[in-house]
Amino acid sequence: xxxxxxxxxxxxxxxxxxxxxxxxxxxxxxxxxxxxxxxxxxxxxxxxxxxxxxxxxxxxxxxxxxxxxxxxxxxxxxxxxxxxxxxxxxxxxxxxxxxxxxxxxxxxxxxxxxxxxxxxxxxxxxxxxxxxxxxxxxxxxxxxxxxxxxxxxxxxxxxxxxxxxxxxxxxxxxxxxxxxxxxxxxxxxxxxxxxxxxxxxxxxxxxxxxxxxxxxxxxxxxxxxxxxxxxxxxxxxxxxxxxxxxxxxxxxxxxxxxxxxxxxxxxxxxxxxxxxxxxxxxxxxxxxxxxxxxxxxxxxxxxxxxxxxxxxxxxxxxxxx
Numbered sequence: 257x258x259x260x261x262x263x264x265x266x267x268x269x270x271x272x273x274x275x276x277x278x279x280x281x282x283x284x285x286x287x288x289x290x291x292x293x294x295x296x297x298x299x300x301x302x303x304x305x306x307x308x309x310x311x312x313x314x315x316x317x318x319x320x321x322x323x324x325x326x327x328x329x330x331x332x333x334x335x336x337x338x339x340x341x342x343x344x345x346x347x348x349x350x351x352x353x354x355x356x357x358x359x360x361x362x363x364x365x366x367x368x369x370x371x372x373x374x375x376x377x378x379x380x381x382x383x384x385x386x387x388x389x390x391x392x393x394x395x396x397x398x399x400x401x402x403x404x405x406x407x408x409x410x411x412x413x414x415x416x417x418x419x420x421x422x423x424x425x426x427x428x429x430x431x432x433x434x435x436x437x438x439x440x441x442x443x444x445x446x447x448x449x450x451x452x453x454x455x456x457x458x459x460x461x462x463x464x465x466x467x468x469x470x471x472x473x474x475x476x477x478x479x480x481x482x483x484x485x486x487x488x489x490x491x492x493x494x495x496x497x498x499x500x501x502x503x504x505x506x507x508x509x510x511x512x513x514x515x516x517x518x519x520x521x522x523x524x525x526x527x528x529x530x531x532x533x534x535x536x537x538x539x540x541x542x543x544x545x546x547x548x549x550x551x552x553x554x555x556x557x558x559x560x561x562x563x564x565x566x567x568x569x570x571x572x573x574x575x576x577x
Contacts, residue, residue, distance in 0.1 A: 262287065262322075264295045266307030267329060273549045280557055299323075304560070306553060308336065318343040325560060327553050331355055331539070332488060333571055334461040341573075348571040349556055353407040354547040355539035359458070359486050360411040362538040366510030367454050370482045371395045375532050396420050401452035403445070403468075404459035404487060405433060412456060424448050442468075449476040454484065461488035462576040469493065474500035482508045486538040489514035498524050501531065512538040 263281065265288035277286060287295035287302075292311045299305065299315055306327040317323070318340035325347040328336070333350050341348055369375050376389040396419050402409040405425040413423045413435035425436035426448055432439050440448050442464070449455060455477060459465045469485075470493040477483070483506055485492055494515045500506050508530035514523075517536055525531050541547075556566035571577060 261285070261304075262298060262302040263304045264288070264299060264302045264306070266290065266292070266295070266305070266309050266312070267545065269549065270545065273545065276550065276554060277557070280554065281561060304557075306548075313337075316344075317341045317346060320344045320346060325349070325556075325566060327351075327548075327556065327566075329548060332460055333577060334488060338571070338573055338576060347560075347566055349552065349566045350569045350571060350577075351548050351552060352569045354544060354552065355541075356407040356411040357543075358541040359408045359538045360415055362512065362534070363408075363412050363456055363484055363486060363510075364415055366484050366532055367400075367456075367482065368395060369532055370508050370510065370530075376529070379529075398422070398453040399424060399451055400454040400456060401426070401448045402436070403448075403455065403457045405436060405439070406458065408458045408486070409456075410435060412458070424451060445473065446476055449473060450478065452481055453478065454482050457483075457485040457487045457491055459487040459491055460577040461490050465491050467491070467493045469497070471496040471499065474505050477506050479504060480507045482506070482510065484510040486512045489517065494523075494525075501525075501528055508532075510534075512536055 261281070262285040265286070267288065268290050269288050274286070274288070287298055289295070292309070296311050299312070300321050303322050304325045304327070305312065305323060307329045317337055323344070323346055326341065328348065328350045331350050331352040331354065333348060336348065338348070371393045373389045373391045380387055380389070399422040400416050401424045402412055403426045405413070405427040409425065410433060413425065416423050417435050423436045425433070425439045426442060426445060427439060428442060430439055430441040457469065459468070468491050474496060492515070497509060501509060510532045511525065512534045513536055519525065519533065525533060552568050556568050559565065559567050
């Protein structure tokens with residue numbers, strides 16, 4: 257690799273992260289910050305871009321002049337122009353794995369919130385209402401189905417075992433992994449859903465997963481089961497989810513992602529007492545920037561300057577993730 261190269265990072269960095277990057281590429285130009293004026297006129301001259309925002313949507317990824325590698329700031333890559341990036345021979349790596357701790361914590365916050373009726377008690381507190389709310393469920397010894405066993409799914413399975421839960425997993429490869437009692441492939445989803453007290457979706461959005469959860473899937477679930485989606489909103493056919501909640505096909509839903517975001521003010525989901533909504537914040541954490549840079553980008557950067565492919569979270573264009 258030549259040393260007269262340029263790196264653009266579209267996010268703010270700590271002084272510590274800047275120093276660690278400069279130690280690896282001391283002769284490169286490093287431009288960074290959320291303020292696009294710091295770097296927007298330098299994109300075409302850059303070999304590496306870290307992050308994704310609206311300014312990059314105008315970039316010609318199919319015929320890049322210098323760009324060799326795009327490191328995203330998020331786990332999902334469904335909003336990227338993957339076809340153009342593939343044509344331009346640009347490596348893409350995601351931030352998959354950064355979210356395992358915060359999202360698994362959010363998943364259990366939602367699961368426990370429903371189980372111990374915390375959402376109902378919070379509403380009652382607003383009106384100073386002293387009411388039992390038919391509290392009776394326990395999470396211990398229940399069955400959770402984790403649909404998409406990646407890093408988030410594995411961390412969720414690990415925590416589930418602390419509650420003595422039975423863990424069923426679904427992943428494309430069907431390969432067994434620690435903490436999961438039984439692993440299934442996506443075509444066996446109909447075998448998994450009827451067994452679960454909690455169904456947790458941690459899948460990426462691909463053509464195969466779009467609207468995977470529709471009326472048919474919700475009718476396969478137990479009437480007392482809770483549905484949690486922290487993957488992507490379009491994995492769920494939202495109108496069918498509304499029907500499932502209104503008709504009592506399932507007991508409730510904890511939703512961090514939606515087909516269209518922000519969620520429309522006229523969506524019936526807002527008013528449902530058996531729904532908990534968070535605004536696509538399940539992965540938010542105080543350690544986000546540090547983990548993206550130090551656990552993913554810097555190891556990949558070392559590969560790149562040695563003439564190798566980035567080794568962590570390299571996107572497979574044929575799979576779309």
